[in-house]
Amino acid sequence: MNVKHIYSGKFLTYNIDTVTLPNGATAELEMIRHPGASAIVPVKDNGTVILIRQFRHAAGGFIYEIPAGKLNPSEDPRDCASRELEEEIGYRAENLELLTSLFTAPGFTDEVIHVYKGTGLVKGQQQLDTDEVLEILEWPLEKAIAEIKKGTIRDAKTMVGLQMVYMEKLS
Secondary structure, three states: OEEEEEEEOOOOEEEEEEEEOOOOOEEEEEEEEOOOEEEEEEEOOOOEEEEEEEEEHHHOEEEEEOOEEEOOOOOOHHHHHHHHHHHHHOEEEEEEEEEEEEEOOOOOEOOEEEEEEEEEEEEOOOOOOOOOOEEEEEEEHHHHHHHHHHOOOOOHHHHHHHHHHHHHHHO
16 A cells, blocks of 8 residues: 555545555545544433534534543543543433444545443543534434434534434433
C-alpha cells in the first residue's frame, strides 16, 4: 500500500491510499483517519434517557444526540465514555455496559465509535468545551424511539444506542 499524506488537523488525517483490492485491482482511495470515539446512552433509574440537543455545523444546525466524544491517544474507550458523560451532561455512571462498536462511514474513514449504556447515574460536574453548544433533555425511552421513527433523531450513533437499549428492555 502506498499512502499520500494530504492534510493533518487537530485529530483527523486525510490521505490518499493506493491499495490492491481483493479482486486484484488497484485503486486510489481517499481516507480520513480518526482516533475513534465513545458514546453513551445515559439511563436514569426511572427509565428515562438523557439526550442532548447540540449545534452541529456540519449538520446545518441542532441535532439530537447521546453524549459522545473522541478518544484521546491511548485512551480506553470506557474511560472516554465516562469522561464525556460528565463533561457534556454533568453525570457519572456507576455501571457502564458496552453495547456495540460501530464503523461510522467505512467507505472513507476508519472511525469506530464504542457505544455504552450507562446506569446508576449520579450528579457530577458539567464541563463543556467552548465549541459545545447544547441543551440537556430527559425523555422516556419510548419517546426517544418514537422520535427516531418520526425522523427527529437522525444521528446514527444515537439511533443505534437507543434502539439497542430498547431491544434489551424488550427481551
